[in-house]
Amino acid sequence: MAARLSSDKVTFRNADPFPYIVIDDFLENESAELLLKEFGQPPSDGGSWNQYTHFNERKAGLTRMDAMGKVTRGVIDELSSPEFIGWLGDLSGIEGLMPDPDLDGGGLHEIKAGGFLNIHTDFLSHTERPHWRRQLNLLLYLNKGWQRDWNGDLELWGEGMKSQAASIEPLFNRCVIFHTTEKSFHGHPVPVDCPKNDSRKSLALYYFSDAGVPLKLKPTYYRAKPDESFSKHALVAFDRWLVRAYSFLKRYTPLNDSIVSKFLRKK
Template identity: 30%
Template sequence: MINFEYLENNLDNLRVKYLAAQPFPHLVIDNFCDEEKLIKAYNSIPELNNKSRDYAFANNKFEKSNYKELCPELEELHSELLSERFNKILSFITAKNIFVDPKNHGGGLHQGKKNSFLDMHLDFNYHPINKNWYRELNLLLYLNKDWKTEYKGGLRIKDLRTEEETEIGVPFNRLIIQQCAPYTLHGYDMTNFPENRYRTSIATYAYQIHKRHIEEPRTTDWFPKENASFFKKQLAKNYNFLVQTKNKFFGSGTAKNQ
């Protein structure tokens, strides 16, 4: 399913592109999967109805964690993303010893419907169950057939240290590998897709094992727009405390999402 030969024949070039990218390390890989198989996978995806847990900072965003059950092609993709072969490629590109989460906690199939958006944010840093796993990468595979810039929904990434920002298109069969760090903001603006077409992606996360915590464990940190409501701004300001309090009594929603 994954075009392993292309990746393995271009490792040095991919590493340089990732490490040298601005505003922070990231990498765009087109034709990541076998096109014919990915089209079959795309055609098997139904309209989702499980609303994202990010509902306070997102609009019309839905998800399915166990996407591999939809068709054999997605099961194959899931298996290859978790493989040792792919972990070795990621480790070489990033120059770090990292691995994809075998349970894919918090990941899965994401679908943005009409007027979907996702506010800029920093992802949680340490794994909700394996407390010494540090989140190093977001792997985002886009399934937007015949995507055009006017459909919007491109991935916005911004360095919180420098305020430098860029936007990356999200066409079909494009993988974006994005560094996760305490300054790697990302999100997307309100979409303008045609009727019955959705902003679709598969999200997977990769980790490094830390002997000790280098950061205070956090949940997602949100950065709503300046014109956001007072309520949303206050919720963003206190979100980490509220989620950690909720997790203490009811458990982590991310940990339950496999």
């Protein structure tokens, strides 16, 4: 990666609709294969994945490092190392980047048939570390043999949600890195239509900077597409309010994703 940093910087910083880059064959193939193999194993602590199930989202996530396999922990450690953080800083031009030891909203993500993630901008301040401002997303896809008609493309939308600017297939060992702002609308709103024994798999890591002062809570902000119905716009907005209330509770009370996920599994 270091050898092509100069051209990658230009690609990232000049990308439309916001700074991003797609890097294929991101990990050494053997590491990517081992990461995928571990993905299908149950959490090592005997627990379960968190279930994110509401109007704007249907997916599962694992954020607990101690529940992940050895290879997965090793990859996350490598992508959190000073050397890699330095490379991210050179790529993006953002100074003072830090990895997230809490994997707040990150970690392993899995979306099975029928799952989706509506278009949104991400939460911009860390839930548990209010001084931390989110700066970059890194998404590493782990989908071997993925078919285009299974849906699941990552859509990038321009400012104001007026038009879709890019569509990125979630192919195996493909990495997408982008600058996280209140204008970086993205998601995959079309429900995944893969076989029942398959799923859309990814590793998501987020990088922050220290603002030095407590930041206002800015939770995930969902939007409906321009051509969708009035009722869809209304339901997206209502769920957006619920997400904001939940984010507030996560910051100021003991409530967390694991607790809520246990409740959802009992339903």
